Ligand code: SF4
């Protein structure tokens with residue numbers, strides 16, 4: 001493994017890259033903290049972009065994006081401590097941007113309510129929408145109204161079913177597939193038109209390359225682009241393809257908003273005080289195709305029955321088919337939505353802190369994160385900015401973190417890599 005990699009300026013070592021120490025004097029830890037900051041800024045940009053598309057902006061967020069990027073320019077900042085502080089500032093700005101995006105989603109589509117979503121194909125022409133962009137789905141649903149084209153969500157679009165102003169459309173039929181990385185199988189299997197609205201889209205297989213469309217920031221080579229939310233070519237393609245055959249359906253529940261969860265606050269308090277709820281877990285983040293990611297399913301499967309699991313982002317697909325039941329009316333598996341809905345989990349946690357009169361780290365709440373791409377880096381720094389300690393992270397440690405950075409995260413926040421699920425549960429539950 002190289003100590004660092006930087007080839008951003010003309011001084012770069014041997015004209016190929018500074019890998020041990022910068023020709024400019026940049027230390028590996030500084031280079032890695034700059035990389036980390038860029039990753040967090042990329043994640044924030046995704047949320048900020050989606051919020052901007054819905055017509056909202058925050059000048060503090062925009063200013064921080066610029067300042068953060070500028071701090072990584074050659075010969076500007078060689079101070080590791082300051083770059084950690086900038087990571088925490090990125091976390092703070094990301095809290096702001098997630099709040100802004102969540103509010104924009106609620107303003108446009110209503111506050112999510114729990115929804116049972118049909119999983120599987122129904123008969124008729126079909127469009128599958130993947131990504132995170134609710135505005136794209138809304139516009140598509142408007143344009144399919146009155147046709148027999150069924151619109152299915154894929155991956156992180158699942159929580160769209162919870163929003164009243166989206167689920168009111170009859171054409172919103174259900175969900176096909178799980179997390180982003182099953183798309184090559186799912187899109188090959190179902191003879192549908194496909195719209196990729198954002199990450200995480202993959203280079204298509206030949207089987208469906210002629211029926212996938214992209215839009216906005218998502219782009220694929222030689223693939224038609226939906227311009228100005230005009231989905232006519234997509235709808236025409238879905239009709240031309242003929243349609244799907246019906247298959248046996250299952251259901252999953254999504255769409256818990258903060259209001260739904262907090263309407264149970266008194267009951268939750270009573271159950272916690274009676275020892276019937278021992279702990280809350282937030283198990284979520286990005287899913288990945290690594291065998292080690294099965295940890296998250298095993299972890300949730302092996303939790304004792306007196307705990308409640310909050311989840312969000314596509315990591316939920318590792319276990320959201322499990323029926324965990326409820327504790328006297330409080331569901332044991334609560335899907336809060338997309339990755340940006342990490343802010344809903346934060347709001348719920350802070351409301352529970354008020355309810356019990358304790359600080360965030362006194363609350364019986366353990367966060368078990370899975371990360372894949374850079375939105376998760378932004379969310380991690382948001383949680384660190386909020387001072388959350390004792391989190392578990394996996395399936396692998398971030399490669400941008402060298403020993404110095406890991407030592408800092410462990411010593412300051414007790415951030416721990418995931419291990420064996422059963423041993424981790426025992427440790428957390430104090431057994
Ligand atoms: S900024 Fe420094 S570390 Fe990066 S390429 Fe230039 S000399 Fe090397």
Ligand code: SF4
Nearest residue numbers: 156200286313314339
């Ligand atoms: S949660 Fe992360 S990995 Fe999953 S689809 Fe969203 S951005 Fe991609």
